[in-house]
Amino acid sequence: MKSLLQSVAVVALGALALPALTLSALAADMDKKSPEELLDAAKAEGQVVVYSFTSRIKKVEAAFEEAYPEIDLVGYDISSTEQITRLQAEHQAGVANADVVYISDAPVVFDKLLGAGIIGPYVPPRVADRVPAEFKNPLLAQRLSTKVLMYNEQSHPDGPPVSNLWELTTAPWKGRVVMVDPLQRGDYLDLMTEIVLQSDAMAAAYEAQFGKTIALASGVNNAGEQFIADLFANDVILVGSTDDVNAAVGKLGQSNPPIGFTSYSDRRDNAEEGWALQLANSVEPSPGIVFPAVLGIAEGAKNPAAARLVIDFLMGDESETGGAGFKPFYVPGDYATRTDIVPHPDAVPLSEFAAWRVNPEKTATIRAEVADLVLTLQ
Template structure:
């Protein structure tokens, strides 16, 4: 082996050893190196990162957390472009859209998993591998509670295809936001449940027509019923939840956005009784960017974002301790205003299964728009 190759191998071995040492270090052990690094850059799919940033810097003076608020779809594109250019800008990613992340970022070596030792025993295995799940988020059917105080105005997803809901169902374009495409994909994966619900609702077996299954038939019927596609979740929330409407639409959005009801003048509520399910539950994950410039600060940030040892996760977890977000840590108490997770009827996605047919569902939706 020539000298250059020997040095490269030595550096690689040293880097792997350092990463292993850091992976097993406590937050206290990471702190000195993290303070020497002086900063940590976090790409985040939620604007709540600004509150995390303030809490982190209060807890760890001298370490500058820079939160970059960009959607999961944009994060994936940016991280792939940076990797192709040999550039590492971020240290940590906070991201959803896990079915895409697994194949395009984790398996390609752009990201790597890290589970803080402090919380390892507090998580189920599928919340630690292949990536660390910080919380469970949602995309579910919501309605205006001030107009419908006795519950949702529909009792099955198939009701959304009826004439009375023509042009009155709203969601973000699934081809623009991955979590909404995951929702449509899950409906296809649950075709047996969709078919059974159809037969109960209409009293006869479903006629698939040209569709391959009941999930695809539902999506086609929903689009044919003048589904309204908008650009952002806030657009959905305002359309369906604004207080004072007389005949509001309903739509798919995040259950946790109920936290903004008072501030925004909304009356959003989840349609938890809708059959076969109101939508999906999916993980929001934290990961290291491979080759991070601030490896100790990156691990300290992930440890921090998993919450402190109090019942609610403390200041670190406060932005996510809201009704409709579900902590993955077993020792964080459920939010008192939320439907308990074991009573929440939304489907839990399997990112691997979602990834298997996601592109096909996207192609179907493209033909329907």
């Protein structure tokens, strides 16, 4: 009881009463607690603020508040790029508005947020032994998300209309490839960066498509850069949001729809939105990328117990599909990092998914250079 009262006092008084070392010790103690042990302190806090890169936070909010009616979850749908900017500005101003940060764009997050002490890690002890080490360090990955080539399966019932990424640079696809501007959304820039990192595979795919060795244009360093340059020269259509891509590519009733890079998991909205999105998994050398959606606790979080409770909730319950907390993400195209959550039956198994797995550290090394390339091409 004494420990609980101390935790509540810290929530009420912030960092005014206790030195940083004591606060760190209390946080470390809280990291070890079960959801049941966190609950009283979380109820005393009464609220928890989540910055989320996915609009599905609204469904999480409803489910969390049903499970914990004494705690108000305030979820903000903010893109990863915007989150990074906002969190950096808030940190510099000495303000902590968020408690939980749910975000993609790991190459930047690991460096600019985690490395700068703006967010910190938390792995719920309840699920720690069911998440592989690669998904617990340096931040907890709740699931794997995607940015991949998708097509309209109503218009192309026999499969993808292309078999090789290089076809997107040819005349039949001029002005008919859609994606979000990579300079506006970090996960699309990560896609472009991975294409450059996979230049050997892109060179081999070029030769397979055109029957000759790739010739690089002046100032172009590798096959990946050449693909990006050729894609932009072929009038790729840049839009403002993933939903814009989905509507353009997936809308029912089209005779000659475009193709585009978007989230595999957005197939979940096909029936509701009137789309016919489908993954082009057979495209060589890869349809795109798969990357972690990570969770962290904001430095100086006002509601530290409730923050940990939310992260535990987002990791799913003890059922084989993760229950209410994971339900918004138990869809084809999202892959749970927990080994005991069964794969979605309608999804391409992860072992057969041809998307490249992003390595955040490698991506970070050339990401700025790829951004500069994209800027010159625009």
